[in-house]
Amino acid sequence: MAGVAGRLARRWCRSAVRSPLQVISFPSLQLHLSGTAMRASQEDFESAMNQVKLLKKDPGNEVKLRLYALYKQATEGPCNMPKPGVFDFINKAKWDAWNALGSLPKETARQNYVDLVSSLTSSSESSTQVKPGADRGQQEYENLVVTSEDGITKIMFNRPTRKNAISTQMYQEIMLALKAASKDDSTITVVTGNGDYYCSGNDLANFTDIPPGGVEEKAKQSAIMLRDFVGTFIDFPKPLVAVVNGPAVGISVTILGLFDAVYASDRATFHTPFSHLGLSPEGCASYTFPKIMGPAKATEMLIFGKKLTAGEACAQGLVTEVFPDSTFQKEVWTRLKAYSKLPPNSMRISKQVIRNMEKEKLHAVNAEESSVLQERWLSDECINATMNFLSKKAKL
Numbered sequence: 001m002a003g004v005a006g007r008l009a010r011r012w013c014r015s016a017v018r019s020p021l022q023v024i025s026f027p028s029l030q031l032h033l034s035g036t037a038m039r040a041s042q043e044d045f046e047s048a049m050n051q052v053k054l055l056k057k058d059p060g061n062e063v064k065l066r067l068y069a070l071y072k073q074a075t076e077g078p079c080n081m082p083k084p085g086v087f088d089f090i091n092k093a094k095w096d097a098w099n100a101l102g103s104l105p106k107e108t109a110r111q112n113y114v115d116l117v118s119s120l121t122s123s124s125e126s127s128t129q130v131k132p133g134a135d136r137g138q139q140e141y142e143n144l145v146v147t148s149e150d151g152i153t154k155i156m157f158n159r160p161t162r163k164n165a166i167s168t169q170m171y172q173e174i175m176l177a178l179k180a181a182s183k184d185d186s187t188i189t190v191v192t193g194n195g196d197y198y199c200s201g202n203d204l205a206n207f208t209d210i211p212p213g214g215v216e217e218k219a220k221q222s223a224i225m226l227r228d229f230v231g232t233f234i235d236f237p238k239p240l241v242a243v244v245n246g247p248a249v250g251i252s253v254t255i256l257g258l259f260d261a262v263y264a265s266d267r268a269t270f271h272t273p274f275s276h277l278g279l280s281p282e283g284c285a286s287y288t289f290p291k292i293m294g295p296a297k298a299t300e301m302l303i304f305g306k307k308l309t310a311g312e313a314c315a316q317g318l319v320t321e322v323f324p325d326s327t328f329q330k331e332v333w334t335r336l337k338a339y340s341k342l343p344p345n346s347m348r349i350s351k352q353v354i355r356n357m358e359k360e361k362l363h364a365v366n367a368e369e370s371s372v373l374q375e376r377w378l379s380d381e382c383i384n385a386t387m388n389f390l391s392k393k394a395k396l
């Protein structure tokens with residue numbers, strides 16, 4: 001194992017690592033946050049506290065609760081306080097958020113905390129730059145095209161030459177685009193792909209970018225990023241629609257369980273080849289897929305890597321409706337434009353009513369899946385599969 005990891009590590013490029021810690025404190029909730037994903041020293045933590053005071057925008061209650069929970073977990077460990085009464089809303093929300101972290105180790109909580117602050121800092125920077133309305137953000141995303149018109153914000157994966165594989169930068173960009181869309185004046189948010197693919201999943205070259213801390217550190221950073229990425233979908237407040245224009249692979253399929261509607265071209269396929277890659281499910285699919293399609297069908301996809309046609313995915317409840325490829329764009333966008341005229345507050349509230357009971361569970365599943373994958377990425381099975389793909393010996 002060490003030999004294989006060493007070989008892979010030598011092939012992998014080196015990159016600089018960002019690491020400062022930041023802390024935010026809002027007088028109302030006394031929430032403390034920390035900066036990016038490396039080891040968080042006390043000094044970093046204190047410097048972050050200072051940075052937080054400079055934040056111009058309140059990040060909102062949901063983020064504050066996540067920050068509160070991570071702070072408590074990082075400093076005191078698992079929640080051992082008695083549960084507040086049902087009418088003690090604020091303390092109960094705080095207790096729920098902390099308790100949902102279960103036995104997450106202090107060190108992991110601290111790093112997660114650091115990462116959350118980092119994303120918060122960048123998202124607040126981006127939300128001040130991003131103007132609501134048409135043509136927004138085209139220059140600021142390298143791997144996405146984000147547009148907004150007719151009440152719809154469209155986030156389009158834009159790496160067609162790599163089949164829209166999601167690079168590390170693209171994960172960050174998608175999180176930023178979703179956070180901006182959650183605050184803009186559109187009523188519906190759509191995710192789609194440019195070119196013949198919807199998305200070929202995680203860019204397998206992501207694992208070639210090894211920080212000075214080595215492959216273990218890389219796995220740790222990746223798990224944090226994955227958890228934050230999926231968390232952004234779990235928390236997305238408006239109707240979120242996937243317009244699946246072509247084949248979808250890996251994480252682009254698993255997160256579909258967190259969308260509110262999935263429209264697919266009849267050219268689309270749905271493939272989660274985790275076992276082939278020495279991996280395990282993410283995107284909350286270990287929970288959402290058995291719920292959506294039943295455990296037996298979910299097993300075929302998530303364990304045996306069965307690729308579904310669009311028709312099969314629709315029959316199993318993962319896809320809302322399938323359209324002929326020749327009329328796909330026209331039919332779907334006509335429909336979405338009509339939906340976008342529905343009262344926005346009503347749609348948001350309905351989504352909350354449908355989804356909120358599940359949120360806590362989904363965050364817990366997400367944390368567990370990310371931590372299992374952190375181990376998987378270091379396994380011989382995964383390293384060999386990644387090497388085979390990168391050295392052009394294997395494809396799906």
Ligand SMILES: CCCCC/C=C/CC(=O)SCCNC(=O)CCNC(=O)[C@H](O)C(C)(C)COP(=O)(O)OP(=O)(O)OC[C@H]1O[C@@H](n2cnc3c(N)ncnc32)[C@H](O)[C@@H]1OP(=O)(O)O
Pocket residue numbers: 161162163165166200201202203204205206222223225226249250251252273274277279282389394395396
């Ligand atoms: C980091 C934290 C988060 C991690 C979350 C984990 C998620 C798990 C997953 O997402 S698992 C799924 C991973 N994806 C794959 O295994 C797909 C790999 N790609 C392929 O098997 C094939 O490329 C294909 C079947 C998608 C398409 O085959 P086709 O023959 O039509 O096209 P090419 O292979 O020639 O592709 C064109 C170029 O794009 C590159 N590419 C495609 N997909 C990926 C990818 N996922 N990662 C990296 N690169 C990808 C491909 O290598 C070609 O590049 P080249 O022109 O330089 O050869």
